[in-house]
Amino acid sequence: MNRFREVWGGAITAVLVAVIVVCVNQTVLAQGNSAGSIQGSVTDPSGAALSGVSVTVTNKQTNISQVITTGNDGTYIALNLPVSTYTVKVEKAGFGTKVSDNIQVNPGKASIIDIQMSVGSVTETVTVQESVAPITQDKPDRSVVLASDILTRLPLQVSGGARQVDTFLTLAPGVTGDTFSARINGAPDFSQDFYYDGIPYMNADGGGRQEGLGAPFEAVDEYSVNTNAYSAQYGRGSGLLNFHIRGGTNKLHGGAWEYLRNDALDAPGFHFSPNVPPNIEKQHEFGYKIGGPVYLPKIYNGKDRTFFFFNMDWFRFRGGGSHAEITLPTDAMKRGDFSALLNTGVPLGTNPCDGSTVYQGQIFDPATTQTVGGQVCRTAFLGNMIPAGRESALSKQYIDLMPTAGSQAVVNNTVVASPGAKQNNFFYLMKIDHNISHNLVLHGSYYVGRYNIPTPAVISGDLRSGNNFNVHGWEPRLSLDHTIAPHLLNQVLFSVQYTEGVRIFFPLVPSSFNSPIAKPGLPYPALVVSGMPTFGTGLDNNQNSGGCWPCTFFADNLKWVKGKHTLGFGTELRWEDERDAFAVNIGTYNFGSGTTSLPSSTSSGQLGYGFAGLFLGTPSQVSRTGAAPPRLVKTGYRALYAQDDFRVSPKLTLNLGVRWDVSLPSWNSQGYFSTFDPTVPNPSAGNLPGSLAFAGHSDGSCISAGGASLCRPKIANTYYNDWQPRLGFAYRLTD
DSSP states (O other), X not given: OHHHHHHIIIIIHHHHHHHHHHHTTSOOOOOGGGOEEEEEEEEOTTSOBOOSOEEEEEETTTOOEEEEEOOTTSEEEEEEEOSEEEEEEEEOTTBOEEEEEEEEEOTTOEEEOOEEOOBSOTTOEEEEEOOOOSSOSSSOOEEEXXXXXXXXXXXXXXXXXXXXXXXXXXXXXXXEEOSSSEEETTOOTTOEEEEETTEEOOOTTSOSOOTTOSOBGGGEEEEEEEEEOOOTTOOSSSXXXXXXXXXXXXXXXXXEEEEEEEGGGOOOOTTOOTTSOOOOEEEEEEXXXXXXXXXXXXXXXXXXXXXXXXXXXXXXXXXXXXXXXXXXXXXXXXXXXXXGGOEEEEEEEEOTTTOOEEEETOOBOGGGOEEETTEEEOOBOGGGBOOGGGSOHHHHXXXXXSOOOSSSOSSSOEEEEEOOOEEEEEEEEEEXXXXXXXXXEEEEEEXXXXXXXXXXXXXXXXXXXXXXXXXXXXXXXEEEEEEEETTEEEEEXXXXXXXXXXXXXXXXXXXXXXXXXXXXXXXXXEEEETTSOOBSOOBOSOOXXXXXXXXXXXXXXXXXXXXXXXXXXXXXXXXXXEEEEOOOBOOEEEEOGGGGSOTTOTTGGGSOOHHHHHHHTOOSXXXXXXXXXXXXXXXXXXXXXXXXXXXXXXXXXXXXXXXXXXXXXXXXXXXXXXXXXXXXEEGGGTTEEEEEEESTTTTSSBGGGTSSBOOSSBSSOOXXXXXXEEEEEEEOSOO
């Protein structure tokens, strides 16, 4: 039964999509929920509804028009309008022509334009400059629209990273947090959805964040933030952000920018001192954008038909190094001389081994460990000096590579200046809008982003440990609008998204370095000496995190205006795959003070020294893990919805909808998943209930047969009863 449901949730849903597409006699892709609409009613001078009125809606930037005829109730609606400024022209025999100009359409919003006509000739034209109400008049949505002029005027901090278009999302009531982790109306982190031209930004490992790969700031001309009561067309989030990507127009337009911060241009601060070097900060973001009609001399003129937009953005950052005091081994310590640690002015008891007085900072020989009178003890090195012949040959290879302390103090003996993190980021986006015919429009965009997150090394030399986390992402989006009839529109959306992050450690072991615990071509093992920074890395360069590997999106939306009803039906399908490969611990060697301390002493914490343990080659703990194969995590999402926006009167609109969601649990074809099951006997706890259960058949027989295998590919059963009714209304108190 579950298998049938799962097939129905995927394949049968896809068949329903195909049926819808066949019914409209054309396969189409669409602009989606970043588009808006213009709607309203047309009346005569007495206020009575006028039917059969010709309403022409024209995009002022592209000169593309659509013509609608009012119904018996005098209402009209122009659907799926790209964000732009429009003119509405109303004509009917016996009445003067009326033109409403400069109507702004915002993403996902309806601009309400009610028109009252005057008796006269159609050659008589009255033009009115419209002002659309700043609130949503046909839905109970609570949303904030950040239009293009607002985005250009709002102050935007330029500090440490490229400008991000969602920086202003907290301007919406109920939104807290930041661009990485926002919370809407108290919902958990990462629970909102992002849409670009109607297509979501996906993230298989959690969603709700763009990980620095959102569209460049200059590529978005406006967006809206919806925080509640949105249409049944949307789901899977406590809120949504609708971004509209800029498009070309009939006029060639463009721009270039440079945002520069450089400490060389800063004025001296109040505490300026010529003897103190200033903090280094060099930040440089620059790029350009251009858009217009596609024009190929003597080949093609795309005016009123084909438009392009192209955006490139670079970001460079060079920060100053941070200064800190750290502890490094002194020259004397590298020779086995730890006499600087010995404090004979602080006796700490008697050594059971030989009856000698124990002093603070004393070093003991682990090779002399014995039990005397029931107490474990060791003999101290004379004068805290380890004989040269006792130095570990293996340890010496690494001690020779370590930087030496800047002073002879035993703690905080070196001032280091960690180099600033160098960032080199690059983004570009291109978009094409092509009007195949008056009722068929193709849209396409392609986005690429690359950025790095560097972690500089703290110390210098071969045993320093730094890394670069390099992120790469790309996404093609396709859309095609098909107006089947003036009141019937089908929309299909499709995208494929790929994101990957790879961590690269440095430096690598050269071929000339011969050590049994190191391998040429890999990073050095990690030597963790208590009280000192870690020497080496201890991890290989196998870490890979693919948030989408890939993620695929498909949706179909059918809009039908039937009298006072604006009906919507559709489906949404997501396939979200994530590929993870974890860095392998190729060797981590811990050296604490315990191996050279006096075990029986109540003051053992004041005895022994971690670097002395390294000198002797006596680690306190060693760890290493085997290589794990990359893991491909598969998840999925299916949804169906129906929505009816019923305009009961020019003032009252009812919003009725229902959505059915199915979220598929994670699975992996190799069965690399486990979960806790409170009913499975745990053999390590006397068969008390509560143990790990493994996907597939990777742990023997099924749970029902006494084993710990789930005997299914997914770690949980699919839940099929997630029905979400939507109910709301909007009422205009005044005109």
